Amino acid sequence: MPELPEAETMARDLQRRTPGLLIADLLAAYPPIIASDGDLFREILVGQTIVQVGRLGKLVRFDLSSGAAFFAHLKMTGQFALGPWPGSLEGHWPPHARVAFLLKGVGSTTTLFYKDVRKFGRLRAFAADKVQAYVDGLALGPDPLTVDPQIFHKRLSAQRGRLKGVLLDQKIVAGFGNIYADESLFAAGLSPLRSAASLSEKETSLLLTEARRIMNESIKLRGSTVDNYQGLEGGGSYQDKHQAYGKGGKPCPKCGQPFLKVAVLGRSTVYCPVCQN
Numbered sequence: 001m002p003e004l005p006e007a008e009t010m011a012r013d014l015q016r017r018t019p020g021l022l023i024a025d026l027l028a029a030y031p032p033i034i035a036s037d038g039d040l041f042r043e044i045l046v047g048q049t050i051v052q053v054g055r056l057g058k059l060v061r062f063d064l065s066s067g068a069a070f071f072a073h074l075k076m077t078g079q080f081a082l083g084p085w086p087g088s089l090e091g092h093w094p095p096h097a098r099v100a101f102l103l104k105g106v107g108s109t110t111t112l113f114y115k116d117v118r119k120f121g122r123l124r125a126f127a128a129d130k131v132q133a134y135v136d137g138l139a140l141g142p143d144p145l146t147v148d149p150q151i152f153h154k155r156l157s158a159q160r161g162r163l164k165g166v167l168l169d170q171k172i173v174a175g176f177g178n179i180y181a182d183e184s185l186f187a188a189g190l191s192p193l194r195s196a197a198s199l200s201e202k203e204t205s206l207l208l209t210e211a212r213r214i215m216n217e218s219i220k221l222r223g224s225t226v227d228n229y230q231g232l233e234g235g236g237s238y239q240d241k242h243q244a245y246g247k248g249g250k251p252c253p254k255c256g257q258p259f260l261k262v263a264v265l266g267r268s269t270v271y272c273p274v275c276q277n
């Protein structure tokens, strides 16, 4: 959490509200969130205008007027919120706000807060000539919303690991986390324990179709609010549509048998032993 649909919702909210605004100042109440050198982070960002906000896998990317960019790796509980400028580290900060960006527009001032309950998220900024090297270094796999089905098949079928673990590996395909992996595998009737290499082209194609349907529906509903996730313009409601995720022991909606809960690579995994093969 947040996964592709939640990062996409945040990026779209930010894209509606922040392009054209100048980053006039910033404060870090919890400096370790800034993974770049703190002085360099400030030097790269302050004085620049936000040009565009988008998503890269599960990351949110801000492009700035100088060609520089900064990236938010949201990890467990990272999110953004708007509010008034706290003025200092002793000023009024919203709960769990770790970094504050003072944004100035024509006749308007607002503050973009990076909030993170668990504090595992990281912000990184790169000068224009370093951005591409950072993106290349992430070595992210293709995006499930746009990847060609044949490429998706090739990437999965090259992996001997269990399907669930392969889907979570951002270098193979970028965007799945625990929620959308469990939901997509249930919808496609595929066991998370199968070797990814054993999937036929028909099976990977069905998995991709179901993953896209689920992620696109979730984006329409502003993602899944599990734990504390909120976009700038409020939380999501896709959690009400979850079929399998988090439902270990409950009856499968297709066959009525109880869902099993197992660990795959240390990640809690829920599946129906009857419907998922």
Ligand SMILES: [Zn+2]
Pocket (backbone or CB within 6 Å): 252, 253, 254, 255, 256, 257, 272, 273, 274, 275, 276
């Ligand atoms: Zn079932």
